[in-house]
Amino acid sequence: MKESAVAPGAILEIKNLSVVYNHRTLGEVHALSNVSLDVRVGEALGIAGESGSGKSTLLKSILRLFGAGETAEVSGEILYRGRDIMKMRPEELL
Structure with a gap:
């Protein structure tokens, strides 16, 4: 059986997302490390956490x-309806 590129019903898939800011005085700031989540059709997702926990x-x-x-190194995958938005041109995001 052929494997689907998109999880059944998933609109948004985030896989192993990591973000490192290059701060001019603090150096590297690891803001996110290997975050993964799925948002499926009909679901709502709330993001909660303490100040500085990576919500923004x-x-x-x-x-x-x-x-x-802001300079940040972003790695991992962010798929919207199966398309990796990190590889899309800005005009494709509209």
């Missing part, structure tokens, strides 16, 4: 919305 970094990674002057 997770969402900025998904949306590719790092601010001007």
